[in-house]
Amino acid sequence: MGLITEYKCPGCGAPLSFDASSGQVTCEHCGNTYSVADIVSAQKQESTTEEFDWGNYKAGLSTEVLDNTVVYQCRSCGAILETDESTAATSCPYCDNNIVITDRVSAGLKPNAVVPFEIDKKELKEIVHNFYRGKKLLPKNYFNDSYIDRILGVYIPFWLYDCTVEGEVNFRGERVNRTETSRESIITTYDYLLQRNGEMSFTNVPVDASTKMNDDVMDSIEPYDFSKMVPFEGAYLAGFVADRFDSDPDQELPRVNRRVMNSALSGIESTVSEFSSLREHSNTLRLKNTRVKYVLLPAYIINCEYGGQKYQYAVNGQTGKIVGELPSSKALARGYFFKAFAIALAVFIALFQFLG
Amino acid sequence: MKRKLFNILLVLLIVFAFASPVFASGLNNPGLPRVVDYGEMFSDSEERLLEEELYKLINKYNYDFLIMTAKDHSTAADDEEFIESVWDYNNFGVGADQSGWVIFVCMDCRQWMHDACGKAVDYLTYDTVNIIDDFMEADMQSGDYYGAMMAAISELDSLFSMGAEKYVESTYSPMVNPPDPTPQHETTVWDKLRNGGISGVIAGIVAGLVSVNGAKRSMKTVTRAETAGGYIEPGSFRMHKREDILLNVHTQRIIKEQAPPPSSHGGGGGGMHHSGGSSYSAPHVSSGGNTHASGGGRHF
Numbered sequence: 268m269g270l271i272t273e274y275k276c277p278g279c280g281a282p283l284s285f286d287a288s289s290g291q292v293t294c295e296h297c298g299n300t301y302s303v304a305d306i307v308s309a310q311k312q313e314s315t316t317e318e319f320d321w322g323n324y325k326a327g328l329s330t331e332v333l334d335n336t337v338v339y340q341c342r343s344c345g346a347i348l349e350t351d352e353s354t355a356a357t358s359c360p361y362c363d364n365n366i367v368i369t370d371r372v373s374a375g376l377k378p379n380a381v382v383p384f385e386i387d388k389k390e391l392k393e394i395v396h397n398f399y400r401g402k403k404l405l406p407k408n409y410f411n412d413s414y415i416d417r418i419l420g421v422y423i424p425f426w427l428y429d430c431t432v433e434g435e436v437n438f439r440g441e442r443v444n445r446t447e448t449s450r451e452s453i454i455t456t457y458d459y460l461l462q463r464n465g466e467m468s469f470t471n472v473p474v475d476a477s478t479k480m481n482d483d484v485m486d487s488i489e490p491y492d493f494s495k496m497v498p499f500e501g502a503y504l505a506g507f508v509a510d511r512f513d514s515d516p517d518q519e520l521p522r523v524n525r526r527v528m529n530s531a532l533s534g535i536e537s538t539v540s541e542f543s544s545l546r547e548h549s550n551t552l553r554l555k556n557t558r559v560k561y562v563l564l565p566a567y568i569i570n571c572e573y574g575g576q577k578y579q580y581a582v583n584g585q586t587g588k589i590v591g592e593l594p595s596s597k598a599l600a601r602g603y604f605f606k607a608f609a610i611a612l613a614v615f616i617a618l619f620q621f622l623g
Numbered sequence: 624m625k626r627k628l629f630n631i632l633l634v635l636l637i638v639f640a641f642a643s644p645v646f647a648s649g650l651n652n653p654g655l656p657r658v659v660d661y662g663e664m665f666s667d668s669e670e671r672l673l674e675e676e677l678y679k680l681i682n683k684y685n686y687d688f689l690i691m692t693a694k695d696h697s698t699a700a701d702d703e704e705f706i707e708s709v710w711d712y713n714n715f716g717v718g719a720d721q722s723g724w725v726i727f728v729c730m731d732c733r734q735w736m737h738d739a740c741g742k743a744v745d746y747l748t749y750d751t752v753n754i755i756d757d758f759m760e761a762d763m764q765s766g767d768y769y770g771a772m773m774a775a776i777s778e779l780d781s782l783f784s785m786g787a788e789k790y791v792e793s794t795y796s797p798m799v800n801p802p803d804p805t806p807q808h809e810t811t812v813w814d815k816l817r818n819g820g821i822s823g824v825i826a827g828i829v830a831g832l833v834s835v836n837g838a839k840r841s842m843k844t845v846t847r848a849e850t851a852g853g854y855i856e857p858g859s860f861r862m863h864k865r866e867d868i869l870l871n872v873h874t875q876r877i878i879k880e881q882a883p884p885p886s887s888h889g890g891g892g893g894g895m896h897h898s899g900g901s902s903y904s905a906p907h908v909s910s911g912g913n914t915h916a917s918g919g920g921r922h923f
Contacts, residue, residue, distance in 0.1 A: 277870040297871065305868050403838045435864070451878050458871040464864035468856040486848035526851035533850065534860055593842040600835050607834040608827035615826050619819030620812070 274306055277460060305460065319524050321430070324557035325516060331377040335501055338375075339508070346479055348421070348508040349375060351501055360421040360508065360568045361479045361579075375511040376561065378499040382491050384420050384507060384565040384584040391415055391567055394587050398580075403603055404595040406573055414569075420584050422504070422563035423485065424476040424512035427493075428523045429559070432531040433466035434552040440542035460548070463535045468556065469527055471496075473564070474519040476512035480568075481579060482522070487590035488583045491564055495585070499563065509563055516559045528552070650687055651721060652714040657681070662692030662730035669769040676776045684783045686743050687716045687723030690772055694730050702729065703917050706738045707909035716740055721913050726775055728768070735763065738917040744906045746782055750791040752918035754778065763923035771923075 274283045274292065281296035283306065292301045336349040343364035358364065386394070392415050399405055438461040446453040471493045475485035497503075531552060539545060565584025570577060573594035580591020657677045658670045665673065677688040691709065706727050710716065716723040722741030729735070737755065739747035755778045762771035782790045906916045 279871065299871065301868070301870075402842060404835075404842060431859070440867075449879070451876050454875040454877070456873045456875070457869060458873070460868040460870050462864060462866045462868065463862065465860065465862040467861075468859035469851055469854045470856050472851045472854045481845075483845045483847045487845045489848065490853055523851070526848060530850045530852045530855065533852070534855070535862075538862055538865060590844045592845055595839055595842055600838070603838060604831035604835050608831040611827040611830035612820070612823035615823030616816060616819035619815045619822065 277301070277306070277458075305462075319430075319432075319520075319527070319552075319554045321520060321554060321557045324428075324430075324559050327379070327558050328516075328561055329377045329379055333375055333377050333501065336504065344479060347375070347511045347513075349504065349511060350508045351504045358417065358419075360419060360510075361570070363570045378424070378509075378563045379560040380496045381422065381499045381503050381563040382493065382496050382565055382585055383503055386420075386565075386567070386582065386584050386587050388415060390587060391582060394582055394589050395569070398589045399593075402593055404599045405593055406596040406599070418567060418569065420507040420565055420567050422507055422509035423480060423566050424510055425473045425485075425562050425564050426476050426512075426516045426519055426523075427471040427473055427560040427562050428516075428527075429468075429470050429472075429556065430527060430554045431466055431468040431556040432527060432552055432554060434550060435462060435464040436532065436535045436550040436552065437462055437548040438536070438539055438545050439548045440539065440546075441544045442541065443543045459542070461539050461542075461545075463538055465535055465538075467531060467534055469530070471560075472523050472526060474522050476514045476516070476519065476561070477510050478513050479510070480581075484579065484581050484591055488566060488581050488588055491583065491585055496562065503563075507565070512561065649685055649717050650681065651716055651718070655713060655715065657687075657689050659689065659691040662694050662728055664692045664728065664730065664768040665772075666769075673769065673772055673776070676773065680776060680780060680783070681717075683780070685717055686783065687721070688776075688779065689715055689723065689725040690728075691725055692728040692730060702727065702736065703738065703915075704909075706736075706917070707740075707913070707915045710738065710740055710915075711909055711913050716913075718742075724779060726772065733923050735759070735921065735923065736917055738915055740909075740913050740915050744914055744916040746787050747916045747918055748787050748791070749918060751782055751787050754791065754794045755782070756921050760921060760923070763921070 275281065276283055276294035276297060276299060279294060279297040279299075281294050283292045283294055283301075285291075285303075286293050286300075289300070290303075292303055292306050293299070333349060335352065337352055339348045339350070340346070341348070341359035341362060341364060344359060344362040346359055346361050348359070392412055395415065440459045440461050442457040442459065444455045444457070446455070473485075473489060473491065475482065532547065532550070536545070536547075567582040567584060569580050569582070569591070571594065572578070576594065578592055578594050580589060580593070582589045656674065658665065658674045660670055673690060677690065680686070680688045689710070691706070706725055710721065710723070710725060715721060715725070718741065720741030722743045723739070724743050724746070725738045725740075727736050727738060735756075737747060737752050755775055758774040758778050759771040762768070762774060781793075785793060906914050909915045
C-alpha cells in the first residue's frame, strides 16, 4: 500500500492511501473509500471557466461587399449608413443630425442575413402612444407625431453566435436530515460531490455590433423571430437605412460568453435537486461547433432631448417591442408626490376620527 | 451593685433579642446561618436583612428556610444531590424529618432552584415554584438578587399561609388578583386629529415616495441580458454523466432539556437546566434518609 500524499480526503482532509487490492483510495482517518476518478474530480481546484475559446468561429463570415448602395455619413457622430439608391436619408438615426452622401467611404461587407421590417410607421405611432400611456411623469408635449413621420427605420448590425457548450460541472451539495427523539435532536449532514457532464447548443445568440447603440437597449429589444430571417438582398434596404458594424465579433465575445455560461450552468444545475445547499466547485466547460453570422435586424431609434439630456429608445422593427428610458418631469414628480401625500394624510385623519 | 445588675440584664436582653427567633423556631441546628452566600451575591447588610426575613418565616410557620448561593456548578443532578446533602448532614430543618425550604443559586451557570424537605415537600409543586420563579425572574435577570430573594420570601409567606392549592388558585384567578385598573384618558377630537395627523404625515411621505419611485421605474424599461436561455436549441440539452458521490457524513446530537418523569423515588433531573420555565422533581428520599422535592431552575 503506497501513500498518495498529494491527495486529501474530501470528507475530513486527512491524507489518502491507495489500496492496490481494491483499486480504490481509502481514508484511514474517517474510513471513507473513493474511486481514483472520483478523488481526482474532487481534488480539482475550485475554478470556473470564464473565457471560452471560440476557435475559428469567423470562417462563415461573408467577404462580399455591398453593391448598388448609397453610403451616407453623419457629420456629427460619424455613423456610416447604407441604403439603396431610391431612399433619401437626411438625418442620422442615432443623433438626429444631418447626414451627407459621400463617395469617399467604400461599401461595407455584405451581411449573411436580414430580418425584414414588419412594423410600419402607422403601427409605430400606435406603439409609441401606448408606451407613453400611463407614464405619469412624462413631460407634456415633449414629443409629437411629426417626428415619427420623418424618422427612418434602421437595420442594426448584429453578430449572431452559434455554439455548443460541453463539459463537466462539479458541485458540492449538502443534504441535511433532522430526526427528533424524546431525548435529543439528531442532525445528520451528508456532504456530496455532484458530477454532471453534458452539453447544450445555442443558436443565434444576438449581440449588437454597433458601438453607437446602447448595449442594454439592444439587449432589451430582444427577442427577434429568427425563423423569419432571410438571406440578405439589397432590396430590403429600400425605405430604410442600414448601419455598418464598427465592433469586431471578438470585441463582443465577453457579452456572449457571459450569457452562454450563465445559461449552461443554470441548465446543468437544474439537474441537481433536493439539496439544502449547493455551490459550484469546478467546471471544465468548453465550446465546439462555434460560428458567427453578420445580420441586420430591424429597429426604429427614437431620440429625444429633455432638460439638456438626450434620451434614446428603440422599437423592435419586427415585433413592435419598445424599450428605453423616458424623461421624468420634476414638476410632475413633485405634484404626484403631494397628491399621494394628501390622500394618505386625509385617509389617516378620517380613520382616526371614526375608529380612534 | 445596681449598675452591675443593669449590665447583666442588658447583656441578657441583647442575647435574647438576637437569639429569640432561634429559640422560638425549634430549628434543629440554630447555630448555622440561614443565608449562606458562597456566590457573593449579597452585601453584608442585604444578608442581614434577608436572614431577618427568613427568621420571620421560620417563626411564623415553624419550618426552616435557607438561601444558599454557590459560585461553582457541575450538573443538575449533582446540584440537587449537593443541596440535599448539605441540608441533611448539617441538620438544617425543623423536627426529625428536617422540614424546610432552600433556595439555591449557582452564579457560574446563572441558574437557581428550590428544594423542600420533610413536610415542606407538600408546598413544592410544579405550579408553586413556577409562580415563585415568575416573581423572581425579572429581578434575577436585572441583577437585583436581593430584590429577587425578597420577592421569593414574600411568595413563600403567601404559599405557606395559604397552602399550595389555594396559593396557585389565588395567583391564577383573575378575581383574586384583578389587574390594576389603569386610568382611562378620554380621547378628544384634538387627540384624534393629532394622532391621525402624525400617522398621516408619516404614511403620506411613505405613500408619496413609493408612488413617485413606482412612476419613475415605469419610465425605464431597459435591462441587461444576462442569459441566453431563449437561444438554446430545442432538444440539444443532453446529460452524459450524472453522479452523486457521498463524501462525508457528519452527525450532531443536541440533547433536549426536559422535565423528568415522576418515579417512585422522585429525583432525576432537578431542572437546573431548564430555561423559560420551571421544572419539578417529585418527592424522593435523599441519601441522608429525608424526603425531598426540588424544582424551579430558570436561567437569569
